[in-house]
Amino acid sequence: MIKLFVGLGNPGPEYEATRHNAGFWWINALAHELKTSLHMDKGYHGLVARTTVHGQTVWLLQPQTFMNLSGKSVAALARFFKITPQEILVAHDELDIAPGQVKLKLGGSHAGHNGLRDIHAQLGSGDYWRLRLGVGHPGNKAEVVNWVLKKPPLDDRIAIDQCIDRALKALPAYMAGDMDKAMLLVHTHKPARAHAPPPATPTALPQAPPP
Numbered sequence: 001m002i003k004l005f006v007g008l009g010n011p012g013p014e015y016e017a018t019r020h021n022a023g024f025w026w027i028n029a030l031a032h033e034l035k036t037s038l039h040m041d042k043g044y045h046g047l048v049a050r051t052t053v054h055g056q057t058v059w060l061l062q063p064q065t066f067m068n069l070s071g072k073s074v075a076a077l078a079r080f081f082k083i084t085p086q087e088i089l090v091a092h093d094e095l096d097i098a099p100g101q102v103k104l105k106l107g108g109s110h111a112g113h114n115g116l117r118d119i120h121a122q123l124g125s126g127d128y129w130r131l132r133l134g135v136g137h138p139g140n141k142a143e144v145v146n147w148v149l150k151k152p153p154l155d156d157r158i159a160i161d162q163c164i165d166r167a168l169k170a171l172p173a174y175m176a177g178d179m180d181k182a183m184l185l186v187h188t189h190k191p192a193r194a195h196a197p198p199p200a201t202p203t204a205l206p207q208a209p210p211p
Contacts, residue, residue, distance in 0.1 A: 006063070008067060018148065020148040026164050074122065093133055093148060097132055099135060099159040103187065170186050
């Protein structure tokens with residue numbers, strides 16, 4: 001089961017709406033779903049919430065160390081409460097996935113993501129779950145930094161928020177440790193139902209000429 005949910009991002013209002021903070025958006029939505037609030041805990045270098053779901057303790061964490069030191073926060077909490085990497089889920093922005101797509105996976109490389117890179121280093125393992133929220137790629141590697149530190153256009157933000165909602169629906173599966181079911185729920189995208197066309201306006205019958 002997942003005991004620690006982490007969302008990656010950068011602290012401060014200037015970064016709040018940027019693509020790199022998609023992980024923060026997800027944790028905020030999760031906190032709202034669980035009716036809990038995040039509070040600063042200097043011991044874990046981040047905003048933390050502790051709650052109980054079906055008798056199980058669950059932690060939510062937003063590192064406040066800036067992205068490239070995210071592992072300092074994650075490792076501090078995980079080690080203190082003896083949470084293993086396989087019991088951690090990290091939500092983060094993913095360049096290789098388009099907005100409107102989200103993927104759940106266990107392990108793998110950090111693929112150059114600075115937040116994941118530091119979590120790998122601090123945990124000494126890459127065997128944690130990742131919720132990869134697609135933000136798209138600028139098409140040029142040199143533009144990546146500016147891309148992730150900018151706000152997405154409204155259509156992309158709506159698509160990302162829809163993915164966040166879809167990933168929240170897998171919460172019971174995360175808590176039960178049924179990650180196969182969680183992946184099925186996260187990866188199954190039901191397109192919006194097309195609206196039925198409005199009924200045709202009846203054609204007026206020709207009228208007889210006036211007498």
